[in-house]
Amino acid sequence: MKLYRLLFMRTLKLTSMIILLLQITACSWLFGDEGTFRDRSNDYRQATVTAPLELPEGMESESIDDRYTIPTISDRTTLDDDFEVPSPEPLADDVNRDQVRINSLGEQRWILVNGAPGQVWPRLRGFLSLNQLAVQHTDAINGLIETAWLQPEGEDALRERYRLRIDQGVQRGTSEIYVLQADIRSGDENWPQQSSNAEREKIMTQELAQYLADSSAAAAVSMLAQQAINSSGKITLQEDANNNIHINLALPFSRAWAAVGNALQKSGFVIDDINRTEQVYHLNYVEGSNSKEKEKDGIFSWMFDWAPSNDADKPAESIAYRVRLTDSNNGTIAITIESADNTELSKSDTERLLKLIKRNIT
Known part of the structure; x- marks a missing residue:
């Protein structure tokens, strides 16, 4: 019995020492040498804005993206002297907003896409490449892609070309894509104000919209289009x-x-x-x-739904x-x-x- 008690006491002491050592080690790991947590709240003040990375001529920059882009604050209003904190707004402005939608007003037609212009630009290039439509001219600063002259199938089909224009959408983080069609009747140089063949423009718009809807948003971003086209919304x-x-x-x-x-x-x-x-x-x-x-x-209003209310019968x-x-x-x-x-x-x-x-x- 004495031997058992002696072993028990030694085991208890050893266990206490181990616990004490673990506590000391944990404290030194959490608090550091000075025994206090380091205040990181003002670390952001040391951050600096650097110029975009410049690549050698001939190299693509579509795969380069700012990982943590700071969004622009668009809504600026002052608070009343007597201000009541409102309920938080929903995370998504419109949870029912479609990923891709074709809108029209009068004779104008455009594709509305979720995604900033810099994110949608590589997907336009992917559509043209997939359909083997040769690109004649690109202008990422103005959001323009022009195809070379194409020969559609059919005996009476006229040679044609297309110009895709991407613009910032009304809401932040959306893009609008406009398709302009020109056939050989409009000349070799000048683009018409409206498509030469409205039906051909409609077909191209539908095919492009379907491609954008079927293809997931790629991670690639065109930094040139991103910087040139304002993505803060209209x-x-x-x-x-x-x-x-x-x-x-x-x-x-x-x-x-x-x-x-x-x-x-x-x-x-x-x-x-x-x-x-x-x-x-x-x-x-x-x-x-x-x-x-x-x-x-x-979120806790359901707890009080059982209580009678005089306002329940009020219209x-x-x-x-x-x-x-x-x-x-x-x-x-x-x-x-x-x-x-x-x-x-x-x-x-x-x-x-x-x-x-x-x-x-x-």
Whole structure:
């Protein structure tokens, strides 16, 4: 019995020593020589911006990409003195946004693609290479790719060529691709303002859109196109000198008018009347009708659903608004929202409603 007790005590001491050594070692590893955690919060201040890598002539730079690109802050508004922190916005501006979509307005047609121009540019080159369409001229700075003259199949088919133009989309991180077709009737040098054969342009647009939809977004990025074509988007939320908030949209009025009308319907507004002459949409909006607005009560709201509420039997209130489009001197469109009864909207309500509309403008 004494021997057992002696062995037990020695084992207990040995175990205690091992635990103590482990604690000392762990502390020295975590805290360092000075016994404290190193403050890394200001390390970013030492970061420097370097010039893009320059490659020798003849070498491609499509596979080079900034791993951690800092996005541009487009929306700049000041806070009220009495500010209430709003619910966080959804991670994705539009979870239902298609990867690739063909849009049209009048006789104009374009492909809308998720991805910055620098990311989409190599995929355009891949489409032309896959279909063995010879490239005559490329201009990454202006986002242009021109094919050589091609001879379609068919006895009466005219020689033709195509020009692909990539531009920044309305929303940040999207691109628009325009296809222009020219046949031998338009001459050897000059490109026409519109396609010589609208049907041939349509076919090429559909084939290109299908290729972009089928092919996954490649990791390759054209740094030249990325730097030359602004990828911050054509839409921003701004504030004028009088602290009035508005959406600034860099589009021609005809397209801006159609885009806003489509966005209002997606945002849950009911359009009662349209006055194209005065450039005003007359609307009604039921607070909480938008699915994203319903989430603002929080993730724990289900815990209190059992409790009776006097508001349960109250009908949802419909509020009338006016959304106005105004041409700016710099060629952009200013979009504002106001109450239909001319009562002043609070700054927070104005910003909230404009952000809702802004998310759905494409």
